[in-house]
Amino acid sequence: MTRKFVVGGNWKMNGDQGQAKQIIETLKSAQLDPNVEVVIGVPAIHLFLAKELAAGKLGIAAQNCWKVAKGAFTGEISPAMLKDAGIEWVILGHSERRTIFKESDELVAEKVSHALDEGLKVIACIGETLEEREAGKTEEVVFRQTKALVAAIGSRWSQVVLAYEPVWAIGTGKTASPQQAQDVHASLRNWLSSNASPDVAESVRIQYGGSVTATNAKELAACPDIDGFLVGGASLKPEFVDIVNANL
Template structure:
């Protein structure tokens, strides 16, 4: 039986005061019956580590460099993230692909760099509205995941996968439980062809998951949790989703 996992993606949000209130609200609601993590902006990793130390809530980052060190101004290596106790790092989020031109190969290389330092990559895949309407959903997500599977080889079973339909991110739209399950099942089948660990791997749904739709999504057989955006910025909403998962 796979353990559910809820990860909050704060994106480019936060302040010292807001973070303290949010993290206090999350830790006060423990224990949860699922794995829980928050992926915060780089400058806030230290305070997240302090606030969550000693709890069962993990923390992570939203991106990483493929490089270990060197003349890469503005980049942050996985080794640096590991020094802050990061358990996870999000790679290939649609906003990185769209706004920063990240390719499937770059995402795969980031996932490989993360695992090499003992940090679990949360690998995001997903289609745009135009791609879904053109009937390309299956081809798109399989292509994106295939690049990562190939790069990780025998370590493919160590990653977390997140299906995030781009058309449902921050739009208030959400895939129906049946639509989401269909893609999750497709991804699971692709993973099964690549690793014997596929049945134990967590595949998250990311796309406007909120307290009022979390339960219906999380009851689907291949949806193992959520990568939460907007609702992760409100302690009550995030906790409610964690409760639905647990």
Template sequence: MNTASFRKRLVMGNWKMHGGLEANAGLLADLRAGAGILADYCTLAVCVPFPYLAQARSQLENSAVSWGAQDVSAHDKGAYTGEVSAAMLNDFACTWVLVGHSERRAMHAETDDLVAAKAKAALAAGLVPVVCVGETLEQQDAGQTLAVIQRQLAPVLALGTQAVSRLVVAYEPVWAIGTGRSATPAQAQDVHAAIRASLASIDAAQVRVLYGGSVKPDNASSLFAMPDIDGALVGGASLVADEFLRIAAA
């Protein structure tokens, strides 16, 4: 069965550790103003740093742009200094939360099992986790891309069809994040097709799979033309309203 017709495009911005109240105000206002005409065929979202969730909610509520966070704790509550729970994200009406971004995996030693636990916690709270997977340059050069992706996805798929059907997967080759390099559309499609096959193995082929890694307005159309690429997780370009909206328009 061809599931592509059932999957609405999703273009999500990841601000990473960027922003400030004044600069955010202009960016969010521009996104709100420009997103309306795209809403029929594309879902737009931004994942902002924790301190700016209230601002995102205030400026984006009742607009065509939804918002979310960049991480979540696997724990409900307790003595976990510095952690933010899914229930806390709900207090700010978040829709989305990133889990397992490559920077979290590399800099904070997040394991595949922890990423799955975070996804489970998010789902239990009614949030939509965006599970990030991807290989390093060394792994790609060694021909290990698909093995790495399968390893990273395994604990998530083990959550079962009902849970997995409610999340999003983002493929972000680590070597293409913030480097200006991007996988070719054909390279990205090959990995997306393999991810789709893994999802299909538990009857979750309809799950949206995003591409992330130096997505720009000039390469978005060719990426989105691929049958298994359902949108983008956008880094630096999401900090410039015109660029982000042009990617969504692609």
């Protein structure tokens, strides 16, 4: 099965309206690989602007949402609100949500389930810390996080992209080699074959999200079990075009 390459740009808490316009116009005017699906995750305050500017040429994602449709949850956004705004994607379970905001596997799974119920497509993030990697717990952690997602997703895997993010390789100066990344992706796909289904393991797209740059993107993209990238800081720079085009 050929899995369509998907590259996500996670702006995190960065960018004013002028920068948002500049980045999106740069992407729209660039010669992007037509075989790559591009989704940019912008701060909530820019979602309407980004959706208008993208004009259907780029996917737009929220960076988070809550687990119910409405209620007394000050500061939160529901999947229903995102759908009403014309937003099709949401990023959930990002390492920063898990580590800084203490989101548990169970909470992430609840949010994923509700987002799917509301018809959103989800980039669901998993990954281990440096302490966990050095303790030899990479697979234990990644499989545990994914196990919670399997039950939440059910039969809706066509709406989901998994993003493997080694937390220790994000903004730390440490980097995972392409082989290290490939090894985890292959192990995860094998685990999914046994714990979801062989069809899910074969079809689900798994992004790599550990400090991807224009320098390492081509080598990573050549790995058979890496189906795209979730890009942080580099998604704010012109080199994001080169990352999108890593397969050319």
